[in-house]
Amino acid sequence: MSSSTADVTSALQEKFPNITARDSLDHQAINVPADEVLAVLQALRDEHAFDLLTDLTAIDWSEGSDPRFVVVYHLYSTTQHGYIRVATDCTGDEESPKAPSVTSLWAGADWHERETYDMFGITFEGHPDLRRILMWPGYPYHPLRKDFPLAGIETELPDPEIAAETGTPVIAAPMMGGPFVASTGEMNMTEAEPRAKDESWNESSEKPEA
Amino acid sequence: MVSSNTELAYNSKVEGEVVVTKADAVINWIRTNSMWPMPMGLACCAIELMATGGARFDIARFGAEVMRFSPRQADCMIVAGTVTYKMASSVRRIYDQMAGPKWVIAMGACASSGGMYRSYATLQGVDRIVPVDVYISGCPPRPEALLDALMKLQSKVKKSSSAKELLNA
Numbered sequence: 001m002s003s004s005t006a007d008v009t010s011a012l013q014e015k016f017p018n019i020t021a022r023d024s025l026d027h028q029a030i031n032v033p034a035d036e037v038l039a040v041l042q043a044l045r046d047e048h049a050f051d052l053l054t055d056l057t058a059i060d061w062s063e064g065s066d067p068r069f070v071v072v073y074h075l076y077s078t079t080q081h082g083y084i085r086v087a088t089d090c091t092g093d094e095e096s097p098k099a100p101s102v103t104s105l106w107a108g109a110d111w112h113e114r115e116t117y118d119m120f121g122i123t124f125e126g127h128p129d130l131r132r133i134l135m136w137p138g139y140p141y142h143p144l145r146k147d148f149p150l151a152g153i154e155t156e157l158p159d160p161e162i163a164a165e166t167g168t169p170v171i172a173a174p175m176m177g178g179p180f181v182a183s184t185g186e187m188n189m190t191e192a193e194p195r196a197k198d199e200s201w202n203e204s205s206e207k208p209e210a
Numbered sequence: 211m212v213s214s215n216t217e218l219a220y221n222s223k224v225e226g227e228v229v230v231t232k233a234d235a236v237i238n239w240i241r242t243n244s245m246w247p248m249p250m251g252l253a254c255c256a257i258e259l260m261a262t263g264g265a266r267f268d269i270a271r272f273g274a275e276v277m278r279f280s281p282r283q284a285d286c287m288i289v290a291g292t293v294t295y296k297m298a299s300s301v302r303r304i305y306d307q308m309a310g311p312k313w314v315i316a317m318g319a320c321a322s323s324g325g326m327y328r329s330y331a332t333l334q335g336v337d338r339i340v341p342v343d344v345y346i347s348g349c350p351p352r353p354e355a356l357l358d359a360l361m362k363l364q365s366k367v368k369k370s371s372s373a374k375e376l377l378n379a
Contacts, residue, residue: 135331136296143330152330159299166302168338170295173328 008048008084016040022087029085037088038100041073045105050075050084053102056112058090058120062146069097069122090122101126119144150174233373241285241311241372242364243273248284248308250301253291255318255350262353272360281307286363287340288356292320293333302339311375313367315359316342319349 009030013019016036022029032040044050055074062068067089075084090097101124102109113124114133121142124130131137136158141148151174157163247269251259262269269275278284281304293301305314316336319325322345324334336342343366344359351359 134296141330148330150329157299158296159303162299162302162339166339168298168333170330171334173324173330173332173334 008044008050011048012040012043015043022085024085027083027085029087032086032088034088034091034099037071037073037086038102038105041075041086041102041105044075044084044086049077049079050082052076052078053106053109053112054083056102056109056116058116058122059087060120060144060146063094067097068094069099069120071099071116071122073102092123095121097122099124101130103127118142121145234371237372237376238368238370242367244276245272245274245286245313245360245364245367246276246278246284247274248281248287248304249277249279250287250289250304251291252289252293252297253320255290255321258350258353259288259290259317259356262356267353267357269357269360272357272364274360281305282309284308285311286313286315286360288315288317289321289336289340289342290317290350292325292327293336293339294331295333296331298333298339301336305340311372313343313363314340315356315363316345317356317359318346318351322347325349 009019009021009028012030016032016039018033018036019040020031022031030040052075053073054076055072057072059070059072060068061070069090070087071090073086073088075086076082088099090099092098097120099122101113103113103124104126110128111133113127114129114131116122117124117127117130118132118134119142132139135143138158140155141153143152149172151172152170154172155170157166157168157170163169249256249259261267263275263277274286281287285308287305287308289301305312314336316322320327320332321336322342324332326349328334333339344363346355346359348355
């Protein structure tokens with residue numbers, strides 16, 4: 001990493017004393033209070049050459065944590081070739097967390113923020129068009145929240161006409177008891193591979209006579 | 211003088227412009243050999259579907275090379291790929307817009323059962339929303355498997371009582 005991006009943290013701390021260093025195993029990372037994050041990101045973009053927002057996502061520290069939701073920005077410098085990770089705690093309560101939108105700094109943040117809103121339910125204030133991007137409009141849950149089960153929750157199909165015609169709901173699809181099972185804890189990977197639950201006939205035992 | 215008929219096949223000079231056959235046979239013959247697919251390409255299976263349409267596998271040998279992107283002109287919907295719940299309504303709507311008689315091939319593990327996507331977002335088998343005639347295993351299936359499914363569907367159509375169904379319709 002070049003010298004100009006090497007110690008951005010201490011340079012930033014002179015201007016923004018509320019910034020703290022964040023534990024990181026790879027690139028430098030900082031914690032920023034929510035009300036300063038726009039100014040810090042703008043300073044990183046304009047003064048420290050971090051011109052590319054490579055990712056914007058969030059972390060759910062599970063219910064009861066304070067703060068529960070943390071928005072994470074990954075910035076890259078296309079001239080200095082270095083990364084920095086910026087994390088900011090969401091404001092607002094557990095059900096409706098809020099964070100400032102950075103679409104004014106990077107237009108590309110638009111869809112990232114829509115996805116983060118869709119998956120975590122974080123409202124990005126100042127976003128021009130905050131709609132769901134993956135799930136359909138009207139879907140009642142935010143699937144990447146820790147309290148949302150992996151299998152899903154039974155709900156209605158997006159189109160009520162089709163739902164009435166087919167009688168098919170959006171079903172919970174748990175792995176356990178499903179069509180495929182995996183034996184965990186096996187050292188033999190062949191044995192541990194997911195396989196059809198009905199093993200009445202397979203490669204080793206012939207199909208029974210009907 | 212009486213002589214036996216030595217003609218082995220249809221000869222218009224002998225029989226004029228008339229062929230005698232069963233209505234089922236001729237209707238099913240027409241239907242099986244011009245089964246225009248609606249390519250419902252939703253994921254990687256669509257790549258194999260395209261390969262099947264190419265010169266190496268040549269789905270045209272079975273009269274199903276005319277991929278119609280308008281459901282009004284299609285006979286057989288090939289659901290090639292993962293059907294999400296968000297897409298499920300559109301798949302059903304397109305199926306509803308197809309003119310009868312119509313058939314559905316569920317191509318690959320995802321379309322048949324949800325496949326490896328056992329989650330909140332994926333329809334667990336397209337047979338929950340449309341009636342499926344042939345399922346193809348594989349992830350994705352090879353083009354030969356799709357051709358085999360098409361032949362299976364054709365033999366199914368050949369056995370149907372089309373004339374009776376048309377009269378009752």
